[in-house]
Amino acid sequence: xxxxxxxxxxxxxxxxxxxxxxxxxxxxxxxxxxxxxxxxxxxxxxxxxxxxxxxxxxxxxxxxxxxxxxxxxxxxxxxxxxxxxxxxxxxxxxxxxxxxxxxxxxxxxxxxxxxxxxxxxxxxxxxxxxxxxxxxxxxxxxxxxxxxxxxxxxxx
Amino acid sequence: xxxxxxxxxxxxxxxxxxxxxxxxxxxxxxxxxxxxxxxxxxxxxxxxxxxxxxxxxxxxxxxxxxxxxxxxxxxxxxxxxxxxxxxxxxxxxxxxxxxxxxxxxxxxxxxxxxxxxxxxxxxxxxxxxxxxxxxxxxxxxxxxxxxxxxxxxxxxxxxxxxxxxxxxxxxxxxxxxxxxxxxxxxxxxxxxxxxxxxxxxxxxxxxxxxxxxxxxxxxxxxxxxxxxxxxxxxxxxxxxxxxxxxxxxxxxxxxxxxxxxxxxxxxxxxxxxxxxxxxxxxxxxxxxxxxxxxxxxxxxxxxxxxxxxxxxxxxxxxxxxxxxxxxxxxxxxxxxxxxxxxxxxxxxxxxxxxxxxxxxxxxxxxxxxxxxxxxxxxxxxxxxxxxxxxxxxxxxxxxxxxxxxxxxxxxxxxxxxxxxxxxxxxxxxxxxxxxxxxxxxxxxxxxxxxxxxxxxxxxxxxxxxxxxxxxxxxxxxxxxxxxxxxxxxxxxxxxxxxxxxxxxxxxxxxxxxxxx
Numbered sequence: 001x002x003x004x005x006x007x008x009x010x011x012x013x014x015x016x017x018x019x020x021x022x023x024x025x026x027x028x029x030x031x032x033x034x035x036x037x038x039x040x041x042x043x044x045x046x047x048x049x050x051x052x053x054x055x056x057x058x059x060x061x062x063x064x065x066x067x068x069x070x071x072x073x074x075x076x077x078x079x080x081x082x083x084x085x086x087x088x089x090x091x092x093x094x095x096x097x098x099x100x101x102x103x104x105x106x107x108x109x110x111x112x113x114x115x116x117x118x119x120x121x122x123x124x125x126x127x128x129x130x131x132x133x134x135x136x137x138x139x140x141x142x143x144x145x146x147x148x149x150x151x152x153x154x155x156x
Numbered sequence: 157x158x159x160x161x162x163x164x165x166x167x168x169x170x171x172x173x174x175x176x177x178x179x180x181x182x183x184x185x186x187x188x189x190x191x192x193x194x195x196x197x198x199x200x201x202x203x204x205x206x207x208x209x210x211x212x213x214x215x216x217x218x219x220x221x222x223x224x225x226x227x228x229x230x231x232x233x234x235x236x237x238x239x240x241x242x243x244x245x246x247x248x249x250x251x252x253x254x255x256x257x258x259x260x261x262x263x264x265x266x267x268x269x270x271x272x273x274x275x276x277x278x279x280x281x282x283x284x285x286x287x288x289x290x291x292x293x294x295x296x297x298x299x300x301x302x303x304x305x306x307x308x309x310x311x312x313x314x315x316x317x318x319x320x321x322x323x324x325x326x327x328x329x330x331x332x333x334x335x336x337x338x339x340x341x342x343x344x345x346x347x348x349x350x351x352x353x354x355x356x357x358x359x360x361x362x363x364x365x366x367x368x369x370x371x372x373x374x375x376x377x378x379x380x381x382x383x384x385x386x387x388x389x390x391x392x393x394x395x396x397x398x399x400x401x402x403x404x405x406x407x408x409x410x411x412x413x414x415x416x417x418x419x420x421x422x423x424x425x426x427x428x429x430x431x432x433x434x435x436x437x438x439x440x441x442x443x444x445x446x447x448x449x450x451x452x453x454x455x456x457x458x459x460x461x462x463x464x465x466x467x468x469x470x471x472x473x474x475x476x477x478x479x480x481x482x483x484x485x486x487x488x489x490x491x492x493x494x495x496x497x498x499x500x501x502x503x504x505x506x507x508x509x510x511x512x513x514x515x516x517x518x519x520x521x522x523x524x525x526x527x528x529x530x531x532x533x534x535x536x537x538x539x540x541x542x543x544x545x546x547x548x549x550x551x552x553x554x555x556x557x558x559x560x561x562x563x564x565x566x567x568x569x570x571x572x573x574x575x576x577x578x579x580x581x582x583x584x585x586x587x588x589x590x591x592x593x594x595x596x597x598x599x600x601x602x603x604x605x606x607x608x609x610x611x612x613x614x615x616x617x618x619x620x621x622x623x624x625x626x627x628x629x630x631x632x633x634x635x636x637x638x639x640x641x642x643x644x645x646x647x648x649x650x651x652x653x654x655x656x657x658x659x660x661x662x663x664x665x666x667x668x669x670x671x672x
Contacts, residue, residue, distance in 0.1 A: 021372075021455065024437025025420060050437070063439035064420035066379050082341030083536055084572045086586070087499035088527070120423060120540075120590065122380050123344035124167045125572065126202035126497065126504030135382050139170030 002036025002071050009034065010042055014049045024050065024060055028067055036071030073108045073115040075153055077146075078132040081118045084125035093129050094118075096143050114150070157190045158236050161209040161216065163266060165198035165351050166383040167344065172223055173206040179224040180208070183231050191236075197352015199266030200506030201253050209248060212238040218248040253503055256522070258484060258492050260472045261465060262345075262508050265352035271390055273398055276355045282400070284471030288363045289408045296367035297323050300470060302478035304490030309335055309426075309463030310538065310567040310643070312489075312556045315470075318460060321450035322368040325458040330370035332361050333435065333454055333461045336377040336384070337419055337426035340539025342498040342570030345506055346464035350377065350384035353468070354391035355400075358414060360467035362405060363474055365412040368460055373414045376431050379421050389416050423540075423594040427642045428461040430596060441596045442642045463568070465494060486512030489555045489566075497523045499536075499572035516550030519573055530575035534583075534659065538567025540590050541647035543654035544574075544583065563650055580659035585613040587651040591644060602645025605636040609652065616663060626656060626663055 003009070013034055017026040027046055031038050038061050047054045061067045079094050098116060101109050108115045124130035127139030133149050162168075162177040177193055184191035201207060207220030217238030219230060226243060233241040245251055248266075268275035276282070288296050301316025322330060334357065338346040349357055361373045377385050392414060395401045403411045417435060419425050425434045429443035432454050453459025469491060473481045482490045489511035495518060497504050502524035519525070519535055526532055534544045542565040545552065552558050559566050574583075588609035595602045609632055615625045633649035640646040656663060 020415075022417075022435050022437040025417060025434065028420070029418060059439050060437065063441075064422050066419075066421035082590075083540060083583070083586070084342045084499040084570075086583075087572055087574045087578070119380060119421075120594075121339055121341045121343075122166075123338060123347040123384075124170050125342045125344055125499065125570070126501070127167045127170050127205065128499065130170060132380075137166045137170035137383070139167060 001074065003034055005035055005039060005041055007041065007045065010045055011049075014046060018049050024057075025064075028061060028064075032067060037068040039069065073113055075114045075134055075150075076132075077114060077116045077150070078119040078122075079116065080120070080122050080124070080128070080130045082121040082125075084121070085128040085130055088128040090129035093141060093143065093146075097146055100143070100147070157192050159192045159194050159211040160235075161194045161196050161211070163198045163206060163352075164195040164383075165205075165266075165348060166381070167202050168198050168205040168207070169383070171205050171221070175224040176206045176208065176222055176227065179227040183227050187231060189231075189236060194269050196268065197265045197270055198348055198506075199248055199254065200262060200348060201248070201251065201503075202505040203503050204245065204251075207245075207248070210235055210238055214238065215247050218245045218251070219243040220245060253505065253507070253522070257508050258510055259508050260481070260484075260492050261356075261468050261494055262348070262353070262506060264356065265348055268353065270352050270354055270387055271394055273355070273394060276353075280475065281355055281471075282359060284474035285359050285363055285400075285406070287474045288366055289406065289410070293323065293367050293369060296363060296474065299478045300367070300473055303473040303481040304478075304485070304488070305466060305469055305473060305481065306489065306556065307463060308465035308469070308493070308568065310340075310565065312566065315462060315466050318450055318462070319364065319368050321448070322370070322458045322460050325451055327458050329372070329455075329457045330368060331454045331457055331459040332364045332368070332370045332373035333428075333432065333449075333459055334361055334373065334375040334467055335426060335428060335431055335461055335463050336375050336381075337423075337431060338381070338464070338568065339378060339423040339426045340541075340568050340570050342536065342572035343496050343539060343568045344498070345494040345496055345569060347381050347384045348506060349464050349468050350381070350388045354388045355395060356468045356471060357388070357464060358391060358395050358400060360470040361414060362400065362412045363470050364460055364462065364467060366405075366410050368458075370458075370460065371411045371413065373412065374435055374454070375414065375416045376419060376425070376435055377416060378419045378425075385416060385418055392416060422596075423590075424596045424642075424644055427644065430642070431461065432459065439596070441598050442644075444641060465569070484510035486510065486553060486555050487557055489557070493554070493566070493569050495554065496568075496570045497573070498570060500526045500528055500575050501573040502527050511553075511555045513554050514550060515545060515552045515554060515571075516547075518554060518571065519550065523571075523573060526573060526575040528575045528577075530577065532573055533576040533578055534574045534580065536572040536574070536583075536651065537570070538565030539570050540587060541565065541643060541650060542567050542570075543650040544580065544658060545654070546658040548658070563654065565647070565650060580655040580662040581613065581617055584652045584655040585610060585617070587648050587655075588613060591648040595644060599639070599641040599645060601636045601639035602641070602648075605632055605640075605645060606648065608632060609636075609648075622663065629656065
């Protein structure tokens with residue numbers, strides 16, 4: 001579970017990486033790992049430490065798909081939508097998964113437990129359709145296998 | 157102690173390799189059998205994953221695809237001595253899929269423990285570095301140039317010439333950057349190297365650093381590859397500990413340090429200048445060229461930016477010599493290419509071979525046609541920016557020049573096979589949609605063009621003035637191809653136009669239906 005926002009802890013994380021060449025991405029990854037997101041409160045701290053404007057930091061945070069502005073649900077399912085998975089029916093599979101969970105892309109289930117995101121290639125293209133569930137790879141997927149994996153991860 | 161090898165490659169994990177390993181350990185314990193489980197990379201025969209191998213006096217015997225529920229019956233059949241079982245494939249290297257390959261770059265992958273220095277050394281590791289330390293830096297660059305090695309990331313630019321440019325540019329600091337932002341669908345070779353043979357990449361980058369006079373290297377790995385990142389960072393620690401990285405490489409006086417950086421989910425960061433911006437901590441916006449990264453790259457210093465596969469080919473070139481490497485291949489495409497056969501295909505995986513096989517041989521003979529059993533209709537070559545090839549072009553030799561003559565791409569070596577249920581209008585639309593999602597936004601043809609492209613294809617799908625809209629789409633593609641700053645907007649016309657050109661029957665019925 002990510003920790004609650006703590007400016008002092010955030011400053012420590014920033015300081016840990018500030019000595020690197022090009023420290024921005026390592027800092028943002030560090031913050032997201034700790035707090036589950038790069039919140040608006042973190043932006044001025046990063047800006048000050050790196051001698052940048054807040055706008056510049058905001059620009060970086062919002063450029064990359066990975067960085068969230070608020071924490072995601074405790075569980076994250078990333079379904080691959082790239083061509084190799086499409087050739088094995090991933091679009092129909094995704095539609096079925098989303099319908100079963102009652103969410104759209106980037107949506108969170110009503111109980112707040114699971115967020116579903118699209119991802120474009122996981123490098124599992126010879127065992128497609130593929131997905132990551134909480135960072136663990138899943139391949140040769142069908143609706144039953146996803147349902148089983150979600151149950152194992154204790155989500156509806 | 158009997159050694160049993162179980163892959164921990166992400167694709168093997170995706171189909172249950174961890175559960176298989178756990179069950180082997182439990183079953184061996186229950187039967188009081190002395191078993192050591194060694195986790196390896198993948199052999200690249202993904203249709204057989206999880207593929208386990210047991211070490212016997214006659215060599216390693218493979219079984220696959222194994223699931224956890226097969227383990228008890230495998231032990232009953234004498235797994236420990238390579239006994240008969242319906243999943244037994246015999247010696248993996250004698251399996252037709254592997255036996256036909258020329259494995260130079262991937263010789264160790266799936267065979268060795270990726271983090272064992274002794275395994276690496278026992279399988280020809282560090283020999284390229286040893287030779288590099290014996291010759292002059294300029295001789296290293298000359299050897300790579302002579303080998304004919306071309307950038308395996310997609311552009312196919314001669315690696316040695318890039319290195320020479322950096323070597324000849326005077327600067328107080330130079331960099332080697334490895335592009336491990338392998339975002340193309342249908343490709344996984346970089347991931348396999350980083351998970352299965354990470355020391356090879358370290359060795360290749362170190363040789364490059366010595367050759368061009370760089371003392372610092374970065375590997376930029378995409379965040380969608382958490383397992384590759386983890387294995388590679390562990391390998392860095394091991395290599396540093398053994399002085400294969402650091403201020404004095406193996407007592408040679410050369411210094412080279414290497415750092416892993418993770419991307420943050422932006423396809424565009426696979427474009428080299430955008431990657432450099434990202435490494436510097438900025439938005440991954442493409443730079444205009446010139447200046448070339450070889451002159452002004454990372455932090456405005458001369459920088460070699462090479463793909464993983466280019467860099468891991470280098471130890472072989474140094475160890476076996478340029479002529480050996482150049483002895484494989486076809487025309488101006490020298491050496492071997494790790495072809496990645498993916499998608500709806502029966503025998504999907506990594507097939508390393510000299511250039512020159514035909515596309516049809518790769519897809520039909522090696523790949524065995526579709527997994528669904530339906531006819532192969534289209535093959536997308538070279539990732540989301542590569543053309544769709546119809547069966548009619550299956551006699552095309554797999555070679556940079558032959559592909560580009562047909563507006564196609566070898567790219568990073570990925571092939572995605574589709575059966576006859578594919579709707580090529582949808583695939584063309586997806587190419588535009590993907591470009592719109594991933595565009596960095598710097599140049600107008602890509603940023604606006606991709607969105608307009610989706611809209612135009614939507615009109616074709618809806619049957620609105622199809623003939624006019626197909627003409628408009630062709631015109632838009634022309635603008636994007638010649639007006640975009642980088643290969644994202646510049647190449648997205650390849651999949652789109654190849655769909656229009658070779659699969660017009662998917663576009664035309666909608667035009668006819670609309671006319672009625």
